[in-house]
Every structure is written in C-alpha cells, then in structure tokens.
Amino acid sequence: MEHDPSEPNPRVDFGRRLRQLRADRGWTLAEVADRSGLAISTISKAERGVISLTYDRLAQLAKGLEVDLAAFFNAEGQCFEPGSFAVARKGEFKRQETQNYVYEMLFPDMWNKAMTPMMGSLKAREFVDFEDFVRHPGQEFLVVLEGAVTVFAEGRVPVRLTAGDSIYFDSAIGHLYASDGDRDARILVVCAPAPGAPAGPGVEGP
Template sequence: MLQTGKTDSQRVEFGKRIRKLRRDKGWTLAQVAQLSGLAVSTISKAERGIIALTYDRLAQLANGLGADMAAFFDARGTRFEDGAFAVARKAEFSRQETNNHVYEMLFPELRQKAMIPVMGTLKAHDILDFEEFVRHPGQEFLVVLEGAVTVHLEGRDPVVLQQGDSIYFDSSRGHLYASSGETDARILVVCAGQR
C-alpha cells in the first residue's frame, strides 16, 4: 500500500492532467459538467487532487472532454496503430487510488485502444462502504488473481469469485466489486466498447 503523502501527490498530478485537458479545450468547469453529467464540484475537486474519481466517473469525464481516458493517467501518448504491439513489464503502469480501489492502468501511453486493461487491488471493505452501483458503456471482464471477490450486479444475486475465477458482463448494468474476505484482493479487469 502506498504511503498517504505519495498517494496525495499522485492524485494532485492526476488532477493537473484533467485540468490541462479541460483548459486546452478552452472550456469552463460548467461546460465540462454539462457535457459529462458530473457536478461542477466533483470536477473541481478532482482537478485540485482533493478526490479520486472512480472508473465510471473517469469514463464520464473522458466522454465529456472528448478525450481518451488514458490521457488522465499519462500526459504523453501515441495512437495505437494497426500492426503495432506493446509490452508492459511488471510495475509499468499509472496508478490512481480511491477509497475502495487501487487502479493500475496498463499501457497508459497508448491512445485509442479497443480495450482498457486495468490491474487493481480491491481494498478489504464491506459492501456498505460503496455509495452506489458503477455503470458505464461497454462490456467488462474480470479475473481474480489473488483472494476472493464478490461481484454485485444490479437485479442479480451476488456472485463470489475465487482465485482464478472470472466473469464477463454488460458494464452498463450497475455493478460493484468487493473483496470477499478480510484481506485485499488482486484483480485484472478489461473494459471494451468505450475509449
């Protein structure tokens, strides 16, 4: 787990990238709020590094800004071209930490990927620690690398996944992941159908 000071500085740098993308377009916070569906206060707090956005809110913000989500994780970037390939070595990722998750965005330097691969840690929490279901366009794949995970899908009974188990679902359905035990769980998630 990261020390708080390092997490805070990463969140501030993340916020600076969001602010730069907005200012490069010449847009106000209110304009981005209207385009993304997020509250002005949410965007402002994210830009100042006060809060970290969850994946669904990052997707909303990227859509509103007309930006590739990877640009939030890495200011540099090149388009992924046909016939290209990329290798990510262990610990080569950009990190974003929320109260419930640690996101490790793989290949943040590549723009316009057909899939968004994210490694992560689900902090050991009770489902009550989550405010609401997450939903975003596309499809989602999750595999449990370590520990056990309970996947809550809106309108369905929870599904418990053990190490090596996986699930594939329509991510526009409300969903939550939570560590099933008293320890953190490691996962790999791949989202497709949005950039």
C-alpha cells in the first residue's frame, strides 16, 4: 500500500514527534537507546521517517522515554479518568504502517489507557516476510474481521483463523500474524500489560 503524496506522511509525523519528545528531555540518541534497548540506528531511522516501528518496539521506546505510547501520535491528550467515556468514529485513528502491518491506533488522544486497541490490515502473505518474532510483556487479544489470518507462535503449531475467530495469549511469547489468502486481512487487536503491572508511564496533558 503506497502512501499518497498529497496526504500527510504518518512516518514523518511520527519521527518529528519522537525527536521532539527526546529533545524535551535533553537526551541523546545513545541515551534513548540505552534506556529503551533499541539500537541507535533504529531510533535515528524512526526519527527521520525512514522506518516505522512495530508495536513491541513502540512499547520499548515509550518505556525508555518514560511516556505513554499514545504520546507518539498526539502532542496533546487527556488522561483516562474514572467515569471517562469516549467514542471513536470510523476513520478516527492514527496510522502506523510497517512492511507487513498497517496499524490504526484507536483513541490516540486518550493517555494512560489500561489497554491499547488497534484496528489493522495484514499485508504479509508468507511467514518469510518477517525478520523475527514480535514479543512484549502483557496479554493480547485478536479477532479476525475480514479474510483469514495465520498466527505463528514460537514453539507452537501455527493457527489459522477466519472471520469471527479470535485468540487470546501471553504476548511475551514470540508471535506473528500473516494474511492467509489472496487479499489483505482485517483485524482488531487489543494489547494490555500483565496483571499487576502498570499500563505505562503516566503522561500529563499540556
């Protein structure tokens, strides 16, 4: 899926926001790399809009920068409070596109959520399209909305899901999703921290 040059480039916007968050803290690329566990080159490429980051790397970067993951997509937002009630209409999301996935980050202006809900499309057709498994602390839920998806989990037999099927698992297990058909698959994914773990660093609104 090619980016329309007439539209804002989400990768460039993300990189600009990432660079600003780092500058606000007065940290070098090396310091952020040390805090997040990501390579300096990875962070530098993300800042320059050369690459997009998968969810596990976004989570690492958010932890290293001590920000809520949603802060990468919105400079302003409100923290989730008891009694909060928010509605996302169709098309209201922040886009994050990688080689194999198109993430649609829902409620990007609501920070400190206990869950990270994402709609998305799977572009990959073969397992070999991926360099490595994705893994991150917590729990994960996926439901297939359209098409078919194969879930690869480290040390387990691949599972094929079709529209209406779902899966729930420990996301610390290495895992990958791939479209299993002749068209892109549509999915809804919800990630949450492990029980008893904080949802993420608190971020105050401006």
